[in-house]
Amino acid sequence: MNKPQTVDEYLESFPEEASRRLAELRQLSRTQVPQADEGLKWGSPAYSLDGTIMFIFAGYQQHANFVFTPSTLQAFTAELAGFQTGKGSIKLPYSGPVPTELLGRMTAHRIREFREDGVLWM
Numbered sequence: 001m002n003k004p005q006t007v008d009e010y011l012e013s014f015p016e017e018a019s020r021r022l023a024e025l026r027q028l029s030r031t032q033v034p035q036a037d038e039g040l041k042w043g044s045p046a047y048s049l050d051g052t053i054m055f056i057f058a059g060y061q062q063h064a065n066f067v068f069t070p071s072t073l074q075a076f077t078a079e080l081a082g083f084q085t086g087k088g089s090i091k092l093p094y095s096g097p098v099p100t101e102l103l104g105r106m107t108a109h110r111i112r113e114f115r116e117d118g119v120l121w122m
């Protein structure tokens with residue numbers, strides 16, 4: 001199978017359950033930051049402002065990852081206690097609901113840290 005060249009192709013490359021979840025993350029991303037440029041970076045959907053990545057999401061066999069900067073993740077450490085996290089990533093199992101409200105606040109924080117504090121990508 002060829003590597004996806006667009007976000008649509010990326011979403012379509014997953015089984016139905018995963019594709020639906022990734023489409024939810026895409027919709028959340030577009031709603032939270034409608035002015036962001038959408039594209040693939042390192043093979044995953046990425047959302048950028050002024051050429052700087054704000055966040056990325058990626059699909060895997062059993063879960064999706066939503067990836068922010070480590071500083072954004074750190075600002076929400078207490079609220080992420082129920083999630084597996086990595087350097088800047090939050091693991092979102094396909095079997096559970098998308099934490100839309102939390103991801104929305106994290107996205108707003110990420111935009112603020114970029115615009116006001118000059119925090120770039122990792």
